[in-house]
Amino acid sequence: MTVATAFKDAPATAPQSGARLLVSTLERLGVEVVFGYPGGAIMPVYDALTGSSLKHILVRHEQGAAFAADAWARATGKVGVCMATSGPGATNLITGIANAMMDSVPMVCITGNVSTAVMGTDAFQEIDILGVTLPIVKHSWIVRNPADVPAVIEEAFHIARSGRPGPVLVDLPKDVQVGMTSDPFGFPIPNTVPELDRTAIANAEALIRQSERPLLYVGGGVKIAGATEALRALAERTGIPVVSTLNALGSVRTDAHGYLGMLGMHGTRAANEAVQESDLLIVLGARFDDRATGKLAEFAPLARVVHFDVDPAEVGKLRRTHVPVIGDLKAGIEALNPGPLAIQPWAGRCIENAATHAYRYDAPGEGVYAPALLNELSLQAGDSFIAACDVGQHQMWVAQHCAFTRPEAHLTSGGLGAMGYGLPAGMGAKLAQPDAHVVTVSGDGSFMMNIQELATLRRYGIALKIVLLDNSSLGLVRQWQELFFEQNYSEVDLSDNPDFVVVAQAFGIEAFRVDARDQVSDGIARLLAAPGPCLMHVLIDPKENVWPLVPPGKNNAEMMHGDSRFEGDM
Amino acid sequence: MSDTIHIQIDRADGSLQRLIGLVERRGFHIDGMSLSDEGQTRRVQIKVRGRDAGRCMENLGRQIDKLVGATRVSRPVAAFASDYRTEVAA
Numbered sequence: 001m002t003v004a005t006a007f008k009d010a011p012a013t014a015p016q017s018g019a020r021l022l023v024s025t026l027e028r029l030g031v032e033v034v035f036g037y038p039g040g041a042i043m044p045v046y047d048a049l050t051g052s053s054l055k056h057i058l059v060r061h062e063q064g065a066a067f068a069a070d071a072w073a074r075a076t077g078k079v080g081v082c083m084a085t086s087g088p089g090a091t092n093l094i095t096g097i098a099n100a101m102m103d104s105v106p107m108v109c110i111t112g113n114v115s116t117a118v119m120g121t122d123a124f125q126e127i128d129i130l131g132v133t134l135p136i137v138k139h140s141w142i143v144r145n146p147a148d149v150p151a152v153i154e155e156a157f158h159i160a161r162s163g164r165p166g167p168v169l170v171d172l173p174k175d176v177q178v179g180m181t182s183d184p185f186g187f188p189i190p191n192t193v194p195e196l197d198r199t200a201i202a203n204a205e206a207l208i209r210q211s212e213r214p215l216l217y218v219g220g221g222v223k224i225a226g227a228t229e230a231l232r233a234l235a236e237r238t239g240i241p242v243v244s245t246l247n248a249l250g251s252v253r254t255d256a257h258g259y260l261g262m263l264g265m266h267g268t269r270a271a272n273e274a275v276q277e278s279d280l281l282i283v284l285g286a287r288f289d290d291r292a293t294g295k296l297a298e299f300a301p302l303a304r305v306v307h308f309d310v311d312p313a314e315v316g317k318l319r320r321t322h323v324p325v326i327g328d329l330k331a332g333i334e335a336l337n338p339g340p341l342a343i344q345p346w347a348g349r350c351i352e353n354a355a356t357h358a359y360r361y362d363a364p365g366e367g368v369y370a371p372a373l374l375n376e377l378s379l380q381a382g383d384s385f386i387a388a389c390d391v392g393q394h395q396m397w398v399a400q401h402c403a404f405t406r407p408e409a410h411l412t413s414g415g416l417g418a419m420g421y422g423l424p425a426g427m428g429a430k431l432a433q434p435d436a437h438v439v440t441v442s443g444d445g446s447f448m449m450n451i452q453e454l455a456t457l458r459r460y461g462i463a464l465k466i467v468l469l470d471n472s473s474l475g476l477v478r479q480w481q482e483l484f485f486e487q488n489y490s491e492v493d494l495s496d497n498p499d500f501v502v503v504a505q506a507f508g509i510e511a512f513r514v515d516a517r518d519q520v521s522d523g524i525a526r527l528l529a530a531p532g533p534c535l536m537h538v539l540i541d542p543k544e545n546v547w548p549l550v551p552p553g554k555n556n557a558e559m560m561h562g563d564s565r566f567e568g569d570m
Numbered sequence: 571m572s573d574t575i576h577i578q579i580d581r582a583d584g585s586l587q588r589l590i591g592l593v594e595r596r597g598f599h600i601d602g603m604s605l606s607d608e609g610q611t612r613r614v615q616i617k618v619r620g621r622d623a624g625r626c627m628e629n630l631g632r633q634i635d636k637l638v639g640a641t642r643v644s645r646p647v648a649a650f651a652s653d654y655r656t657e658v659a660a
Binding site for chain 1: 582583584587588591592595626628629632633635636638639
């Protein structure tokens with residue numbers, strides 16, 4: 001297409017190195033930010049970076065680079081870019097690559113490698129990173145000729161963002177980085193927008209018209225496809241109630257009429273009961289993840305399934321589908337118009353159930369009540385709020401209790417569940433949306449996994465705000481040990497944590513502590529108003545659990561409600 | 571019960587590994603395999619068997635279809651549309 005043509009028509013140029021071609025190709029593709037960390041086998045690329053228009057963010061661990069690039073991609077809808085050297089640099093990216101794969105995030109990872117002549121000889125810092133990452137990338141390349149660099153990079157971006165997005169890896173041996181070429185060529189980007197399947201849409205509409213209890217089951221694909229407005233319009237014109245997966249939170253405003261909340265293990269009672277009673281699930285860009293379905297054989301036992309997805313392999317993978325609609329989700333949702341539906345009794349009952357079981361924030365006591373704090377945080381931050389979560393109890397509390405008005409407002413490691421995501425993800429998101437209130441919500445376990453990135457915040461003055469909910473333990477594991485392992489608490493005590501306020505201050509980050517409920521509102525206001533990066537260290541009750549909970553392997557109707565403070569009348 | 575899949579794959583770094591890894595990772599045994607040279611591409615024939623009753627051959631096919639630089643030749647992608655059972659009561 002245009003890129004390839006531009007290259008073909010360009011006059012013969014002076015010879016350039018592969019590294020220089022990499023940098024110029026990234027510039028031409030409109031890349032703004034690259035997260036990375038240099039090392040021996042990628043030094044020619046770092047040499048070529050000086051004087052480039054690319055903004056390179058030097059992280060303090062390659063995992064931070066991958067997570068930050070992932071969050072940049074989620075917050076902008078563009079492709080995130082990270083780079084690392086060979087060997088340990090490349091292997092440190094792995095958790096971040098897996099994270100992007102599990103949540104379908106477009107990301108291009110560039111690794112240096114030893115020269116092709118010594119590849120396969122166990123050279124210093126040589127790792128077969130292409131082999132190591134095969135199961136967790138959408139595609140990958142070893143570039144063996146400097147002239148191939150532009151074509152491979154262009155194809156890498158195309159594959160990363162097309163169809164169902166995902167991470168790709170480009171491995172650049174050192175001799176290819178330094179090798180000179182005057183004959184680079186581009187990659188003709190194929191135009192592969194599939195035709196909308198009108199028959200499938202008509203079949204879906206017919207099933208919806210027959211249904212008495214239809215339900216929209218919304219997944220992360222809606223946001224990825226840019227179909228948020230289309231979904232909201234669909235919900236509006238049909239009046240069909242909506243449940244959301246973790247990764248889709250915000251696709252429908254959490255205060256929207258007809259929105260029943262998140263389904264699944266830590267979902268709302270209204271959402272889970274609606275799924276179990278529904279006679280037709282309209283699945284939009286979701287994949288029947290086990291955290292959403294609970295015991296699969298007993299999930300939505302009365303429902304037929306209409307499944308919209310861009311990935312044909314997701315249809316029928318776990319649940320029999322009656323009508324598959326394969327293709328672009330936005331076009332599919334926009335085309336779906338079943339006409340007037342007589343579902344008011346059902347929709348009304350669902351909405352009433354949601355109101356009856358709405359979360360309450362009037363828990364007794366003087367200690368900080370994390371759900372209430374998170375709810376207030378999101379309300380104080382308003383429409384520009386972005387939560388970058390870590391993984392654990394706090395992640396579930398964010399999902400349950402924060403108000404979201406847009407899908408970009410909730411960045412979470414959904415599929416992989418990678419502790420350590422929050423801080424670098426918040427960093428990437430704040431760089432992507434500098435005017436937004438970006439808040440990393442972390443726990444004392446997760447925070448220590450990438451705490452080194454406080455130095456990156458400081459270096460670049462990234463005004464990320466951090467809420468560190470500290471229960472001096474690995475809370476979610478402790479909760480499971482309490483409930484499912486006869487209170488045999490094994491290796492979950494973190495009561496010897498460092499003083500996080502002092503740690504943050506040592507990094508040059510403003511920090512303060514909140515340890516009583518009456519300090520919460522002022523603390524949030526101070527945090528959000530801080531001009532630079534700021535950490536609010538919040539002490540919470542180590543015995544606090546996440547409710548409600550569907551025990552692992554149980555069906556979603558078997559919800560445990562351990563603490564009546566968390567729900568309304570039952 | 572085993573099934574044989576015919577695939578044409580690009581001669582690229584990791585392409586064979588990618589294919590075999592996918593088949594095994596998705597829960598299938600490889601009972602037999604042959605490989606032949608076709609210039610720029612290679613023809614691979616794999617005899618596969620699910621590890622348990624829950625493994626769906628059709629889904630494996632669709633996963634293979636997603637590999638970049640791999641094309642199933644035994645059952646082209648387009649033919650798969652007819653595999654979906656569309657049920658709409660009259």
